[in-house]
Amino acid sequence: MELPQGFNRRMEQMLGGEYQEFIKSYDEPRQFGLRVNTLKISPREFEAIAPFSITPVPWVPNGYFYREEDMPSRHPYYFAGLYYLQEPSAMTPASRLPVEKGDRVLDLCAAPGGKATELGALVGREGLLVANEINASRAKALLKNIEMMGIENAFITNEKPGNLSRCFEAYFDKILVDAPCSGEGMFRKEPEVAAVWDESRPAYFAKLQRDILDNAVKMLKPGGMLLYSTCTFSSEENEGSISRLLADHKDMNLIEIEPYEGFSKGNPVWGDGNVQLEKCVRIWPHKMRGEGHFMALLKKDGILQKNSDYKIPGSYQPFSGMEKSQRQLLETFCQNVKTERFTAGIDVRGEKVYKVPEFGREVKGLRFLRNGLYLGDLKKNRFEPQQPFAMALRRKEFESVLTLSVEDERVERYLKGETIFVEAGECEQKNGWKLVCVESFSLGWGKLVNGVLKNKYLCAWRKN
Template sequence: MKERKISEEFLNRMKNLLGEEEYEAYLRSFDEERLYGLRVNTLKITPEKFTEMTTLKLEPVPWILNGFYYEGEERPAKDPYYYAGLYYLQEPSAMTPASLLSVVPGDKVLDLCAAPGGKSTELGAKLKGKGLLVSNDISNSRAKALLKNLELWGIENICVTSEEPKKLKETFGEFFDKILVDAPCSGEGMFRKDADMVKSYEEHGPEYYAGIQREIMDQAVDMLAPGGLLLYSTCTFSACENEDIISRTLDCHEEMELIKLPLFEGASSGIGLPGCLRLFPHKIRGEGHFMALLKKKDCTAGDGIFGKTGSKQPPLPDELSDFLSMVSKPMERSRIRIKNDAVYYLPELFPENTSGLRYLRTGLLLGEMKKGRFDPGQAFAMTLKPEEFRQAISWEKQDERVIRYLKGETIFLKEGEEPIKGWCLVCVEGFPLGFAKGGGSTLKNKYYPGWRWQ
C-alpha cells in the first residue's frame, strides 16, 4: 500500500465492512495507479464524433455512456477542444450520480452542493437548454469556479447561487422536479486518488459530516416537488454518512420512498439497505462512491414559487438590437433583462421573485452595454453555433492562430481569407471559442482574459 498515514480505526472499520478477503483486495488497490477520466459534452458533440476527432488515447468507462479513461501522461486541459467546452475532466466514479438522475428537457433541477461543476455540467447538458438549472454552492469562491465551468460548457438556462440550503428552501419551497445532493463528506473513497484527503479526514471524520448531511437532506426534501426525484451521493464508505442518512430521511419524511438503483458490473448494493449503490476501488476502475435515489410521493400539492418570465419589458436599446440582428438562434426578447448595464437572457422557467438570494448569475450573460455600443460576452459565444452568427471564422486545431487567440493576441488573417469587419465568432473546427472584432485583415481579440491559455 502506498505510504499514507491512515488511521487504524478506519482500517478496522473497512475490514468489518468488507470482510477479510475483500479487505485485502481493497488494500491492494492502493498499489494501483489512480485513474483519469473525461466526460464528453453531449450538448455540443456526440461521444462517437469526439472519439473520431481527438488525438487522446481513450477507453470507454463501461457504465457511463459519455465517459472515458485517458492516460495519466496526457494533458487534456491543454487542448483547444477543452477550451471549446467539449469535455470535462472528472474521476470516473464521480460521473455516476448525475448519470443516474433522469433529468429531461423542461425539468426544474437543483444541484445543491454543486462546485466545481462536474455534476452540474452533465445535468445542464441533459436539459438541452429547456427548463431551469439552479447550481448552488455555499462557498462563494468555489461557486465562481462552478460558474466558469457551466459557461464554458455553453449551458444557458442556469442560475448560480451561493447560499445555505435553508435560505434556498425559504425562497423556493417545493419547486424542483429533480435535486442532486452530492453531500460534503469525509472523503474516504478518495484516499487513493488524493493523499491530502487523509489529512482532512483526521481533522473531521464521518460523525462530523453526518450532522451536516442530515440537515442538508431535510432542506432538500422540502424543496422537492411532489413526484420529484432526489439523488444523494457521497465519496465515502462510512455507513453513518450513507445508508444511515437515507434511513433517517425515510423515517423523518414519510412522503419519501427509496427507488432501487440498477446494479452494473462491479457495483455493489447498499449495506443493510438494498436499492442503494456502492462503488469500491477494488471492484471497479474508479474510486469509492455511494448513491441512493429517493422519490417524493405524489400526494400533496406543492407550495413552491412558480414565476415565469415573459412580462412586458421596455424596448431594447438600438445597439443591442443591432447586435442581436446578427444572431439567428431563436431568442425570446421578453426574456432579456438589463441590470447595471449587464444584459441577461433569463431561463424560460426563471422565478423572478427570488431577488433576495445571493446570485452569481441569473441566466445567460449576453454582454454589457457600453457608451453607444454593446459588447457581447464570452458566455454568449459558447452557446452559439457558427451558422447562428452572421460572421464566423473556424480554424483547424493545428492552426497556430487557435492558441494565439486563446492567449488573447491580435490575429492576422491569411491570404485568401475573406476580410472581416465587425463582430466575428471565432471557432476551432466548428466549435466556438469566443468573439473577436474584425478590422479587415486583423481580428481584435475579445477572448475573456480570465479564461486565457496559460
C-alpha cells in the same frame, strides 16, 4: 500509500475477507476520465475527432477514460467546452438521476461543477438548472464551468440550503445532493484528504448532511426524485444518513438505481436494518475502475406535476423591458445572430445584458453569481458581446465566423490572448465582431479591423 490507522481498522471490520483486496487497490494507479458535453457534441461524434486515446466508461454513456500523459486540459477542444474532466466514479450520480428535458433541477452542493454541468446538458434549453454552492470561492469555479459548457438557463446561487428552501418549497422535479463528506473514497486520488482525516470527521459530516437533506426534501415536488451521493465509505454518512432521512420523512422512498455489474448493494446492517437500504449503491475501488462512491435514489410520494409556469424561450416578446436606445443597440448586433432564442427573456442591469429564465417564484434576497446567460455590455453607441454568449452559440448561429483548424497555430495564440492576423476571404465580412471557432466549435469573440483580429477572449480564461 499510507492510510490512517483508524480508517484501516474500520474498513477491515466493514469488509472482512475483502479487506486485503481493498487495501491492495491503493497501490494501483488512479483512473483519469472525461465526460463529453452533449450540449455541443454527441459521444460518437467526439470519438471520431478525439485527439488522444480514449476508452468508454462502460457504466456512463458519455464517459471515457484517458491517459494522464495526454493532458486533455491543454487541448483547444477543452477550451471549446467539448468535455469536462471528471473522475469516472464521480460521473455516476448525474447519470443515475433520470432528468428529462424541461425539468427543473437543483444541484444543491454543486462546486466545482462536474455533476451540475451534466445536469445542465440533460435539462436542455427548455428546463432550468439551479446550481448552489455555499462556499464563495468554490462558487466562482462553478460559474466558470457552467459558462464554459455553454449552459444557458442556469441560476448560480451562493446560499445556505435553508435560505433556498424558503424560496423553492416543492419546486424542483429532480434534486441532486452530492453532499460534503469525509472524502474517504478520494484518498487514492487526493492523498492530502487522507492526511487530514481523523475518526471524528464522519460524525461531523453526518450532521451537516442531515440538515442539507431535510431542506432538499422540502424543495422536492410530490412525485419528484432526489439522488444523494457521497465520496466516502463511512456507513454513518451513507446508509446512516439515508436511514435518518427515511425515518424523518415518511413520504420518501428508496427506488432502484439503474444497475451495472460492478455496483455493490447498500448494507442494511450499516444503517437501521431496513432491508430497503439494499437499493443503495456502493462503488468500491477494488471492484471497479474508479474511486469510492455511494448513491441512493429516492422518490417523494405523489404524482409529479409538470411545470406550467415556466415559459419556453421564444414565448416572450423580443427585447421586452428595454429602453428604446438599448433595444436598438442589441437589435443591431443580433442581426448577425441566426437564432431567436437570445432575444427572449432579456434583463438589463446597469450596462450588462442577460437572458434570464422564468422562475415562477420570487427569488429576490438570494445571493447569486449569475441568473441566466450573460450576453454582453451596452456601451456608448454599441453592444459588446461577452464570453458566455460565445460559448452558448453554435458556429452556424452567427453570421460572421472565423473558423480555424485545430492544427492552426493561431488557435494557441488566440487562447493566450494574443492578436492574430486574418487573411482576406477567411471571414464572411471584412470588419466587425467575429465568433472565433476551432473547427465547428466556438471559443470566444474577436473584433476584426483591417485584417487584424483584436482578441476579446476572456482574460481570466486565457491559457498559460
